[in-house]
Amino acid sequence: MSAPSPPPPPGSSGAGSFDPSELDPSNGAPGWRDLSLNRPGDAVRAKALEAKQVAPVRALIARALGIRTEQRAWKVGADGEMEVGRQLRKLGPGWHVIHAVPVGTRESDIDHVVIGPAGVFTLNTKNHGRSSVWVAENTFMVNGKKTEYLQKSRFEAERAAKLLSGSCGFDVLVEPVIVVMAGALKIKVPPLGVHVVGGRRIARWLSKRHAVLAPHIVDEIFGQARRDTTWAPRSRPAG
Numbered sequence: 001m002s003a004p005s006p007p008p009p010p011g012s013s014g015a016g017s018f019d020p021s022e023l024d025p026s027n028g029a030p031g032w033r034d035l036s037l038n039r040p041g042d043a044v045r046a047k048a049l050e051a052k053q054v055a056p057v058r059a060l061i062a063r064a065l066g067i068r069t070e071q072r073a074w075k076v077g078a079d080g081e082m083e084v085g086r087q088l089r090k091l092g093p094g095w096h097v098i099h100a101v102p103v104g105t106r107e108s109d110i111d112h113v114v115i116g117p118a119g120v121f122t123l124n125t126k127n128h129g130r131s132s133v134w135v136a137e138n139t140f141m142v143n144g145k146k147t148e149y150l151q152k153s154r155f156e157a158e159r160a161a162k163l164l165s166g167s168c169g170f171d172v173l174v175e176p177v178i179v180v181m182a183g184a185l186k187i188k189v190p191p192l193g194v195h196v197v198g199g200r201r202i203a204r205w206l207s208k209r210h211a212v213l214a215p216h217i218v219d220e221i222f223g224q225a226r227r228d229t230t231w232a233p234r235s236r237p238a239g
Contacts, residue, residue, distance in 0.1 A: 033228040035098050040085025040112070041078035042100035080127025081111050083199060084179050088112065090203035094215060096222040103159065103231045110156060111179075115222045118209035120164065120174045121195075122157045123202070124149065130183035135196050137189045140178070153178050153194050163231055167224040177202075 081099070088097045095116035102109045112123035126133075126149060134141045140149045157176035164172040181199040190196070197205045213221075224230050 031229070034226055035101055035228055035231075036096070036222075036226040038098065038100045039082075040099040041081035076127050076129070077125070080125045080181050080199070083127075083181065084112060084123065084125045084202060087200060087203050088114065091116065091206060094218060095206070096218070096225075098222075098225055101225075101231055102228065103163075105232060110160065113160065113225055114206060115218055115225060116206065117211035117213055117215075117218065118206060119212050120160075120172055120221060120225075121177050121206070122153070122160050122174055123177045123179050124153045124156060125179045125199070126181065128180070128182040132184040133180050133182040133186070135185070135187045135189075135191055137192055140191070140196075142182075149178055150191050150194050164221060164225060167227070167230040168221055172221055 085097075085099055091097065091114075095114065098113045098115075100109055100111065101113050110122050111125045114121045114123060128142055131143050134144075138150065140147050153176040157174045161172055161174040164174065175195065176193070177195040177197060179197055179199050179202050185196075185198055187196055195205075
């Protein structure tokens with residue numbers, strides 16, 4: 001069994017009680033950061049702001065002319081994650097959502113990790129505005145152009161499963177989901193090992209899936225998933 005978690009933040013359905021023994025005696029703060037306090041799009045919003053600060057005039061001109069820049073791409077991504085975050089608030093009791101989960105040490109992140117009766121899911125939000133998205137068994141295209149979304153989503157879920165299993169002390173199965181916001185979404189054939197769901201359907205889609213986890217297992221997994229040290233374990237000093 002994993003160590004208990006601190007008191008849940010406002011709006012959370014909870015995941016155990018706080019154990020004072022987890023305090024870092026050097027500063028009186030928990031030895032880990034609570035990721036359940038993150039807001040949707042936090043990671044990409046920070047990248048957009050950084051890009052804007054590096055070249056503010058360029059960003060302003062590009063916006064006025066409608067030119068797509070890296071800063072603009074990050075902002076569009078953040079907007080998409082915020083909308084998906086709003087949709088995920090519709091989930092009922094027993095569900096937990098963690099946004100903008102930093103993984104490893106190379107500035108990668110998972111847009112949303114969802115944990116509930118139906119299992120554990122990594123959500124990769126793709127905001128393509130009015131574009132057309134076409135999906136098949138091994139293909140994900142945006143306006144006729146192939147992407148690597150399916151491969152990356154599978155890898156993301158596999159990595160999350162490995163990290164959560166290591167922290168929980170039991171096998172945690174994680175399913176990858178690509179949440180699409182687009183003008184048109186056509187799924188010719190469901191892709192292998194990845195769910196593709198429209199942005200406004202995601203909460204309903206999750207809620208309708210069969211329950212596979214008992215409430216105490218859901219809380220156990222959430223208790224570990226909310227810790228930043230689960231996703232980027234810190235090296236301990238020798239001695």
